[in-house]
Amino acid sequence: MSREYVDKYLAETQEIVNKISREEIVKSISILKTLREQQGRLFILGVGGSAANASHAVNDFRKIGGIETYAPTDNVSELTARTNDEGWETTFCEWLKTSRIQKQDAVMVFSVGGGSETTSLNIVNALKLAKVQGSRIISIVSRNGGYAKEVSDACILIPVVDEKRITPHAEGWQGVIWHLLVNAIV
Numbered sequence: 001m002s003r004e005y006v007d008k009y010l011a012e013t014q015e016i017v018n019k020i021s022r023e024e025i026v027k028s029i030s031i032l033k034t035l036r037e038q039q040g041r042l043f044i045l046g047v048g049g050s051a052a053n054a055s056h057a058v059n060d061f062r063k064i065g066g067i068e069t070y071a072p073t074d075n076v077s078e079l080t081a082r083t084n085d086e087g088w089e090t091t092f093c094e095w096l097k098t099s100r101i102q103k104q105d106a107v108m109v110f111s112v113g114g115g116s117e118t119t120s121l122n123i124v125n126a127l128k129l130a131k132v133q134g135s136r137i138i139s140i141v142s143r144n145g146g147y148a149k150e151v152s153d154a155c156i157l158i159p160v161v162d163e164k165r166i167t168p169h170a171e172g173w174q175g176v177i178w179h180l181l182v183n184a185i186v
Helices: 002-019 022-037 049-063 076-086 088-098 121-133 146-151 163-184
Strands: 042-046 106-110 136-141 154-157
Touching: 002 163, 022 106, 022 136, 022 154, 022 163, 042 049, 042 121, 049 106, 049 163, 076 088, 088 121, 106 121, 106 163, 121 136, 121 146, 136 146, 136 163, 146 154
Parallel strands: 042 106, 106 136, 136 154
Antiparallel strands: none
16 A cells, blocks of 8 residues: 555656646746846745745745845744734735835745635735735746736646645645756856
C-alpha cells in the first residue's frame, strides 16, 4: 500500500510538470526582472502553509534575487493586532497601505484556492488595493485560481490532478515555482 501511494503521488507530480503553463512562468520572470530594474518592492501574501512558504520565499527573493521583499505574516505581532482590532479581512490590505504600496511594486500570492467572496478575504482585499495602486500581481494558485487568477498579470495555476491532494500539491509546487523564478532572474 505504501509503495503504491508513493508511486501515485510521484506520478501526479509528473502530470503537473507536463501540464503547468510555461507561458505564465515566463510572464512572471519578466515581471520580476522589471520589478528589480525599477527598484520596486515585492510583497508576498499567503495564509497557513502558504504563509510559511511566503516567509521562505522572502529570504530567497531578497538574498538571491536582489529584490526588496516582504511578507505581512512575518510580523506576527502586527498581524494579530490587526486581526484583533480591524478584523481578518483587512489584515493584508491595511498592511500594504502602511507599506505605501505603489505602481512600481508587485504582489505575489501563494494560495491553494486564490480567494473568493467567502474565502481568503484578506488576500482578495489586498489584491483589490494592489489593482487600484497599479501594482503588478503574480499568483501561484490551484483549483480554478479564484479571485487571484482573475486579477493577476501572471497566474501560475497548479493543475488539479487528484481532488484528495490539491493542498499538498499546491503548496509543494509553490516552492518549486518560486525557486525557479528566483534562479531565473539572477
